[in-house]
Amino acid sequence: MMEHLIPEHIKNKLFRELSKMGIEDLQPYSKGTTSVVFLGKLGEKRVVVKLQRPDSPRNNFEREAKILKSIESFRITPQFLALGSVEGLNYLVREFAEGEPMLYADIEKNHIFQIAEKTALLDRLGLDHGQIQGGKHIIIGDRVWIIDFEKAGWRKPNNLTSAMSMLFIGRNAISEKIYEKFKLDEDFRKTMKRALQLYKREGKLSAVLDVLSTL
Incomplete structure (x- = not known):
């Protein structure tokens, strides 16, 4: 799947380096415009390895690593594990975020509160x-994670x-699913709009949480 993006000798060198850290069973997972991603195991935990593409127009991994370290104690995103380089290409290792992207997940009320709390925390930071x-x-x-702080x-x-x-x-696929699940109407939309305006103007998170409590 990714052979044309990453030369075999670079991939092999990366895998050998990761093996020294105890990371094994590496498999291709996904690809983006700046990186290719592998999924592996470190003990009982799954990990993600992002490797810079040779044709990438930019390399933000060092900056992303600094950001992940700075917010590590807040458990907003899975734990950062390592930053390294192989053949001039940077790579970043973090724990895997167990779960599904919002579009495919069964979103419960507690998930929505976690999203509000974690995004508000990022705002305060x-x-x-x-x-x-x-x-x-x-x-x-089991919990909400926010991932990929590259930008x-x-x-x-x-x-x-x-x-x-x-x-x-x-109005999108995610909001339509939520409106149907929680039996919401246009009055809820208007109430949330007012709460968000108050949050933006005065920083009152309670205004948003009060609306969410009615779900």
Whole structure:
């Protein structure tokens, strides 16, 4: 699947280096515009290895690693494990986020509260994820994880507003599923809009949580 993207000798060298860390059973998992991703095992845990593509127009792994380290104690995203380089290509290792992307997950009320709390925490930290809208970076399992901070930055954050807008304001596959499951109507949409406006203006998370408590 990825042989044309990563030369075999680079892949083999990467696997040997990861094996020294105890990471085994590596398999191709996915690919993006800047990286290819492998899934492996470290003891009983699954891990993700992101390897920079040789044709990548940019390399943000070092910056992403710094961000992951800085928010590690908050358990917003799976634990960062390692940053390295092989043949001039950077790689990043983190624990795997067990669960499913929002679009495919069965979203419960507690998941929505976790999304609100974690995105609000990112807002308070001053870290903007940059790709909340769309939902593929929010993983729903036994707990909620936010992944892939490659495009994140310390700038004016818009995490909670983006997440709640995706779930309740915009009309998309995720919001339609939620509106049907929780029997919501246009009054709820209007109420959430007002709560988000208050949050943006005064930083009142309670306004949003009060609306969510009615689900």
